[in-house]
Amino acid sequence: xxxxxxxxxxxxxxxxxxxxxxxxxxxxxxxxxxxxxxxxxxxxxxxxxxxxxxxxxxxxxxxxxxxxxxxxxxxxxxxxxxxxxxxxxxxxxxxxxxxxxxxxxxxxxxxxxxxxxxxxxxxxxxxxxxxxxxxxxxxxxxxxxxxxxxxxxxxxxxxxxxxxxxxxxxxxxxxxxxxxxxxxxxxxxxxxxxxxxxxxxxxxxxxxxxxxxxxxxxxxxxxxxxxxxxxxxxxxxxxxxxxxxxxxxxxxxxxxxxxxxxxxxxxxxxxxxxxxxxxxxxx
Amino acid sequence: xxxxxxxxxxxxxxxxxxxxxxxxxxxxxxxxxxxxxxxxxxxxxxxxxxxxxxxxxxxxxxxxxxxxxxxxxxxxxxxxxxxxxxxxxxxxxxxxxxxxxxxxxxxxxxxxxxxxxxxxxxxxxxxxxxxxxxxxxxxxxxxxxxxxxxxxxxxxxxxxxxxxxxxxxxxxxxxxxxxxxxxxxxxxxxxxxxxxxxxxxxxxxxxxxxxxxxxxxxxxxxxxxxxxxxxxxxxxxxxxxxxxxxxxxxxxxxxxxxxxxxxxxxxxxxxxxxxxxxxxxxxxxxxxxxxxxxxxxxxxxxxxxxxxxxxxxxxxxxxxxxxxxxxxxxxxxxxxxxxxxxxxxxxxxxxxxxxxxx
Numbered sequence: 001x002x003x004x005x006x007x008x009x010x011x012x013x014x015x016x017x018x019x020x021x022x023x024x025x026x027x028x029x030x031x032x033x034x035x036x037x038x039x040x041x042x043x044x045x046x047x048x049x050x051x052x053x054x055x056x057x058x059x060x061x062x063x064x065x066x067x068x069x070x071x072x073x074x075x076x077x078x079x080x081x082x083x084x085x086x087x088x089x090x091x092x093x094x095x096x097x098x099x100x101x102x103x104x105x106x107x108x109x110x111x112x113x114x115x116x117x118x119x120x121x122x123x124x125x126x127x128x129x130x131x132x133x134x135x136x137x138x139x140x141x142x143x144x145x146x147x148x149x150x151x152x153x154x155x156x157x158x159x160x161x162x163x164x165x166x167x168x169x170x171x172x173x174x175x176x177x178x179x180x181x182x183x184x185x186x187x188x189x190x191x192x193x194x195x196x197x198x199x200x201x202x203x204x205x206x207x208x209x210x211x212x213x214x215x216x217x218x219x220x221x222x223x224x225x226x227x228x229x230x231x232x233x234x235x236x237x238x239x240x241x242x243x244x245x246x247x248x249x250x251x252x253x254x255x256x257x258x259x260x261x262x263x264x265x266x267x268x269x270x271x272x273x274x275x276x277x278x279x280x281x282x283x
Numbered sequence: 284x285x286x287x288x289x290x291x292x293x294x295x296x297x298x299x300x301x302x303x304x305x306x307x308x309x310x311x312x313x314x315x316x317x318x319x320x321x322x323x324x325x326x327x328x329x330x331x332x333x334x335x336x337x338x339x340x341x342x343x344x345x346x347x348x349x350x351x352x353x354x355x356x357x358x359x360x361x362x363x364x365x366x367x368x369x370x371x372x373x374x375x376x377x378x379x380x381x382x383x384x385x386x387x388x389x390x391x392x393x394x395x396x397x398x399x400x401x402x403x404x405x406x407x408x409x410x411x412x413x414x415x416x417x418x419x420x421x422x423x424x425x426x427x428x429x430x431x432x433x434x435x436x437x438x439x440x441x442x443x444x445x446x447x448x449x450x451x452x453x454x455x456x457x458x459x460x461x462x463x464x465x466x467x468x469x470x471x472x473x474x475x476x477x478x479x480x481x482x483x484x485x486x487x488x489x490x491x492x493x494x495x496x497x498x499x500x501x502x503x504x505x506x507x508x509x510x511x512x513x514x515x516x517x518x519x520x521x522x523x524x525x526x527x528x529x530x531x532x533x534x535x536x537x538x539x540x541x542x543x544x545x546x547x548x549x550x551x552x553x554x555x556x557x558x559x560x561x562x563x564x565x566x567x568x569x570x571x572x573x574x575x576x577x578x579x580x581x582x583x584x585x586x587x588x589x590x591x592x593x594x595x596x597x598x599x600x601x602x603x604x605x606x607x608x609x610x611x612x613x614x615x616x617x618x619x620x621x622x623x624x625x626x627x628x629x630x631x632x633x634x635x636x637x638x639x640x641x
Binding site: 045046047049050054055058063064067068121122124125126127140147162165166167169170172173174175176177178179181182183186187189190193194197198201202206207208 | 593600604
């Protein structure tokens with residue numbers, strides 16, 4: 001059992017806890033994964049409309065009309081969350097000129113170290129070198145972020161192009177109206193396959209974090225975990241004397257349990273959709 | 284009163300006198316019986332003596348074996364035959380399906396002749412409903428299409444249900460639709476002797492005809508066009524129109540005939556065709572409010588696998604597939620290696636901790 005979990009269960013945990021995600025970031029992730037599950041659950045029956053389960057699902061919820069209604073509803077909610085996120089980036093990085101948003105060891109933007117980390121990590125996996133020391137965001141976490149960022153732009157744009165086709169036709173060529181469906185469904189499929197297999201395993205199900213990394217729900221992690229997962233970031237903060245400013249309080253155990261139920265439900269829905277997708281894709 | 288073998292030979296005088304033969308004397312039909320007591324063996328009454336035309340038709344028909352199909356099998360009790368305009372008649376329009384169904388509705392008989400389900404299909408069809416529920420005398424009953432006495436196999440070129448004659452047969456009632464059909468590509472092909480082209484029954488079926496504007500028909504009928512137009516059907520399947528249409532609850536999504544027309548199907552090169560370039564804005568605009576000249580450049584049958592016809596779509600699809608395959612391949616390998624290494628480290632660490640405690 002990971003240390004963090006042990007500590008959480010005991011309620012007031014011994015040792016120090018550090019903040020990794022702000023309240024806004026945790027809310028963003030919650031809106032993101034719940035709308036994403038909704039979009040996947042309503043998008044997949046349309047993508048695989050010939051499959052048995054899609055028709056069963058459609059006939060139980062009232063057909064295509066209901067499915068597209070909720071698909072659009074979740075799409076609007078996610079668009080709103082995306083815009084709020086953009087607003088926050090602009091506010092922090094441009095208006096308040098906060099350092100480390102667009103470049104540096106705390107930024108989401110990829111740098112030379114990430115390239116070295118990918119190669120180093122792969123070398124470590126096959127036993128040819130030491131484990132790289134990861135900073136605030138490891139390269140796979142940056143990939144997750146940018147995959148979602150790019151995915152929202154691409155899927156969002158192609159989705160709205162279909163929703164408001166006559167309007168978009170005023171400045172898009174004819175073939176683009178054909179292409180948007182392909183783009184929307186392939187990119188959506190990629191996102192679904194990626195999140196429900198790679199992201200789930202990388203972030204939650206691998207031995208270091210199994211069965212679930214709660215930090216995105218609680219916002220805090222134990223000192224031990226922090227040191228183990230992001231030694232560079234820990235050392236940097238210690239060196240700069242900023243460790244104290246990052247101290248956080250662990251969530252009460254009832255809240256952690258609630259988060260756990262929510263998280264496992266999401267993973268369960270995701271894995272179910274993954275199985276349905278694969279079964280339809282290969283049949 | 285019974286005959287020698289115990290069968291009743293009683294005749295209800297009242298019913299007989301009100302029947303179509305009521306003015307006849309017994310001996311007019313029973314001409315072989317001269318005295319009383321009657322002979323033990325009498326020759327059967329020959330209806331053909333008077334009804335020569337009907338008898339001739341029957342003789343050449345699928346019902347020609349007269350022992351198996353005596354006149355009474357359809358017309359009922361010989362002493363209670365009423366004109367076909369009389370509601371008591373077995374061949375009154377509203378009674379015809381039941382009369383034919385006496386034989387054709389039974390499983391054994393239908394199977395023997397390869398006519399499985401024709402009776403039940405008809406009863407549940409738009410014609411059957413109009414007849415049994417609404418009591419419409421003009422609704423097609425069995426004999427409206429098959430004829431009455433001279434019923435021929437559909438393989439017989441003279442048969443009203445032979446493929447070549449079907450437009451004319453249906454046209455007896457559906458004159459307007461048939462006129463449209465005759466002017467369309469399918470009608471012209473059939474008229475020219477190409478029987479691969481569909482006639483009415485190929486799309487609407489012969490007996491299970493549904494109301495084409497209702498969801499049941501709209502939901503299940505695109506594959507009918509797809510039987511011949513396989514490539515067009517497969518490219519249609521790739522579009523949002525088909526994806527939506529397959530899920531139900533949204534039957535308005537475009538089916539083949541919503542764009543191409545149903546009966547007067549014409550090639551896009553014909554300016555009267557709804558898919559002629561000049562008519563597209565109007566045709567697409569029937570569903571897509573605000574459709575404009577650019578919007579109708581959308582190709583409802585684009586083939587993403589055909590580089591020559593749809594180059595842009597081909598490369599977009601190729602790019603998306605490579606992106607999908609590339610990202611997943613890299614990360615699946617990455618994740619599996621990572622899992623193995625993490626598990627290995629974990630076991631090693633536990634073993635080391637265990638050693639310390641011991």
